Amino acid sequence: MEERLVDEHQFKDILATWHGVGRSLLTLPKISRFKTGIRISVVSIDNTVQYIYEQHFKSYREVLLWYGQILDKMGI
Numbered sequence: 001m002e003e004r005l006v007d008e009h010q011f012k013d014i015l016a017t018w019h020g021v022g023r024s025l026l027t028l029p030k031i032s033r034f035k036t037g038i039r040i041s042v043v044s045i046d047n048t049v050q051y052i053y054e055q056h057f058k059s060y061r062e063v064l065l066w067y068g069q070i071l072d073k074m075g076i
Contacts (some may be wrong), residue, residue, distance in 0.1 A: 001043070001048060002048060002049045002050070003015050003049070003050045003052055004049055004050070004051055004052065005052050005053075005054045006051045006052065006053060008052055008053070008055075008070075010050060010051070010053065011034075011042070011053050011070070012073075013073065014041065014042055014044070014051050015028070015070065015071075015074065016074065017045060018042065018045065019074070019076060021045065023048070025071060025076055026071075028040075028042055029041065029042050029067060030042070030043075030050075031060065031063055033047065034056075035041070037054075037056030037057055037058060038050055038055050038057040038058070038059065038060060038062070038063050039053065039056060039063075040052075040057070040063050040066075040067060041053065041068065043065060050060050
């Protein structure tokens with residue numbers, strides 16, 4: 001699977017695409033811990049690309065707070 005780093009705007013666009021086809025966004029993202037921090041990603045609808053948000057987070061709380069704010073802004 002191809003991996004691409006994306007900014008917040010691109011990440012929101014991918015979420016909007018998934019939301020448009022009826023996918024629950026609460027269970028969609030993959031959150032992973034690395035030596036450099038925690039990252040959040042989602043896969044493309046055709047399952048060929050993993051879109052990784054460019055920012056590293058220091059804690060799960062921080063990444064979940066950020067993601068919750070994204071969903072709130074999207075009105076989901």
